[in-house]
Amino acid sequence: ExxxxxxxxxxxxxxxxxxxxxxxxxxxxxxxxxxxxxxxxKGPEFLFTLYSAGEEKEKERLKAxxxxxxxxxxITAPKPEDSATYLCAVRSYNTDKLIFGTGTRLQVFx
Amino acid sequence: NAGVTQTPKFQxxxxxxxxxxxxxxxMxxxxxxxxxxxxxMGLRLIxxxxxxxxxxxxxxxxxxxxxxSTTEDFPLRLLSAAPSQTSVYFCASxxxxxxxxxxFGPGTxxxxx
Numbered sequence: 001e002x003x004x005x006x007x008x009x010x011x012x013x014x015x016x017x018x019x020x021x022x023x024x025x026x027x028x029x030x031x032x033x034x035x036x037x038x039x040x041x042k043g044p045e046f047l048f049t050l051y052s053a054g055e056e057k058e059k060e061r062l063k064a065x066x067x068x069x070x071x072x073x074x075i076t077a078p079k080p081e082d083s084a085t086y087l088c089a090v091r092s093y094n095t096d097k098l099i100f101g102t103g104t105r106l107q108v109f110x
Numbered sequence: 111n112a113g114v115t116q117t118p119k120f121q122x123x124x125x126x127x128x129x130x131x132x133x134x135x136x137m138x139x140x141x142x143x144x145x146x147x148x149x150x151m152g153l154r155l156i157x158x159x160x161x162x163x164x165x166x167x168x169x170x171x172x173x174x175x176x177x178x179s180t181t182e183d184f185p186l187r188l189l190s191a192a193p194s195q196t197s198v199y200f201c202a203s204x205x206x207x208x209x210x211x212x213x214f215g216p217g218t219x220x221x222x223x
Contacts, residue, residue, distance in 0.1 A: 100153040102152050
């Protein structure tokens with residue numbers, strides 16, 4: 001069964017304190033791994049798609065990486081506006097449906 | 111482009127009432143889907159459509175109906191609301207079901223009393 005586990009559930013950082021969010025997955029043939037950002041009361045906002053192990057994508061202070069078992073979302077020198085819940089999702093060749101993790105709630109304090 | 115739009119933003123229902131959640135997209139996307147989001151659980155797929163006239167069930171379809179008469183619209187119907195359907199509902203769309211990124215609407219918050 002396809003599964004996605006995100007850790008930690010919540011993360012509190014001081015502004016400028018870099019860290020990483022983890023997304024571990026088990027799928028029968030990875031078709032794509034997706035990162036979304038979700039602000040309170042809003043829909044998920046697309047950040048990155050990764051397709052194969054070794055792939056990396058960057059956007060401003062965020063960098064997503066992918067291995068055969070997990071993905072990391074690295075946040076470099078975060079700012080308070082980076083505070084949000086970050087969701088990871090995978091799509092497998094088996095089901096071809098998006099399976100979401102429960103998210104990591106990030107709070108960045110000035 | 112407005113992207114994916116959803117109405118209403120918030121709704122309160124009594125047990126047994128029916129209602130339709132509206133979803134529309136103006137990006138000419140073939141694939142549309144409905145998810146529900148509950149505390150402590152990931153987004154879960156309710157129903158999806160790969161094109162006009164074609165719908166299929168997701169992970170949690172019971173108590174919900176959908177239809178897709180046009181490419182743009184994908185309404186979700188609650189036939190007889192139950193308290194267990196209290197949730198936040200998101201509609202999403204993409205060009206196709208495959209590798210394509212799904213884009214989400216702003217959500218409808220539903221409270222069933």
